Amino acid sequence: MYASESLAEEALVAAWVTFEYSSGSGPIGVYRCEDCGNYHLTSKGTISKKLQEHLAGGNIKKMKEANDWIEKIKRRNKHW
Numbered sequence: 001m002y003a004s005e006s007l008a009e010e011a012l013v014a015a016w017v018t019f020e021y022s023s024g025s026g027p028i029g030v031y032r033c034e035d036c037g038n039y040h041l042t043s044k045g046t047i048s049k050k051l052q053e054h055l056a057g058g059n060i061k062k063m064k065e066a067n068d069w070i071e072k073i074k075r076r077n078k079h080w
């Protein structure tokens, strides 16, 4: 859970970079919880504008590739 909408949206985009979601799966938006007052991710409703922009602009694909390289370098470093 996240204290603000912008933090939740950042986490939403980060989740798409970290995990392999196909269309129709994974969280697509954020909502303010009536119970705890914090923001949560949701797979229901309309797609977050911020996530849509990142997906459409190819940012998530680029960040995924960057992440893959960081992981590769980390793994290699262990063997050096």
Ligand SMILES: [Zn+2]
Pocket (backbone or CB within 6 Å): 001, 033, 034, 035, 036, 037, 038, 040
């Ligand atoms: Zn809650």
